[in-house]
Amino acid sequence: MTHLAAATPASRDTTKPPGAGEDADVHASSDEYAARFGNAVGQWMLQAQEEALFKLLDDDCATVLDVGGGHGQIAIPLAKHDRSVTVVGSSHVCAQRLTPYIESGTISFKTGNLIDLPYHDKSFALTTSFRLISHCANWRTLVSELCRVSEHAVIIDYPVWLSVNIFTPLFFFLKRKIEGNTRTYRMFSTWELEREFKKHGFKLERNYKLFVWPMALHRLLKSIPVSKNLEAPPRFLGITRLLGSPVVAKFVRAE
Secondary structure (H helix, E strand, C coil): CCCCCCCCCCCCCCCCCCCCCCCCCCHHCCHHHHHHHHHCCCCCCCCHHHHHHHHHHCCCEEEEECCCCCCCCHHHHHHHCCEEEEEEEEHHHHHHHHHHHHHHHCEEEECCCCCCEEEECCEEEEEEEECCCHHHCCCCHHHHHHHCCEEEEEEEEEEEECCCCHHHHHHHHHHHHHHHCCCCCCCECCHHHHHHHCCCCCEEEEEEEEEECCHHHHHHCCCCCHHHHHHHHHHHHCHHHHCEEEEEEEEECCC
């Protein structure tokens, strides 16, 4: 059962039924996917992502719509920091991992079409979407909708080509062997996304790149001290800023 808090902005009518369209969030919201971050190294990765997110936040980001965020990686930390958070998922099953927060009223959840969001223009101060755009076939439509319902800013994460990801096609079989449930995914250039957001009146304000070495390697090593020692030199030398991935980026309304 899903819940929608009274404080959630009014929904707008859409011509598509709830759940139609993009459903890449179903896998990302599953216990199977969460298990990839269940050990100490996985939690370290999530901590790095969370730190990047909060470096990009400002006081104008009080109300948040997290699109496809049933995994809770963004919604839960934001809610714990007193942000008013609504998660929209493509199916009611995407609410499973958020159930305690939904029942306590900390997080609101709505089932809807991720690429035809059931909200009026500028309904939220901030929209976020993590673990989605690289698996979204209609990613341009997703960007359009994230911008449409945001009054102030959009924060997303994405894998970037200019990184070790460029070797992904060669070593994907190894990545799948290490992680077990890896999906194929699309990589972006920051310029490509800047251009798309610009079409909707948004500009890149800041971004933060997480790792130089592949996340699959860190999972294989299973050692936070070793991973930190691997990542520290390139970050100190500025290499992470150039070649790091994934990227957490904040786009703000240009006007």
